[in-house]
Amino acid sequence: TFLIQGLRDFEVKLATKNKAAVVQRYLEKPLLLGGVKFDLRLYVCLIGGSADRPPQAFLCREGLARFCTETYEEPSAKNMHQCM
Numbered sequence: 001t002f003l004i005q006g007l008r009d010f011e012v013k014l015a016t017k018n019k020a021a022v023v024q025r026y027l028e029k030p031l032l033l034g035g036v037k038f039d040l041r042l043y044v045c046l047i048g049g050s051a052d053r054p055p056q057a058f059l060c061r062e063g064l065a066r067f068c069t070e071t072y073e074e075p076s077a078k079n080m081h082q083c084m
Contacts, residue, residue, distance in 0.1 A: 037072040040065050
């Protein structure tokens with residue numbers, strides 16, 4: 001497992017022998033739909049590429065959508081340890 005927190009970490013990962021990686025982006029402000037938090041997972045496979053040529057990108061036809069069951073409240077001292 002290799003945790004990447006920035007572009008420099010990604011460049012270091014690409015320089016290793018095992019180039020497989022999982023990348024995700026954290027959003028500071030959550031996505032809301034009707035006041036309910038949700039997220040999407042899209043799977044993309046990058047193949048090849050070099051300093052002169054970008055990699056080919058393949059988007060999987062299937063993905064994942066997750067929806068909360070309760071209305072979103074911004075984190076506060078009151079709800080920080082509340083189980084939902």
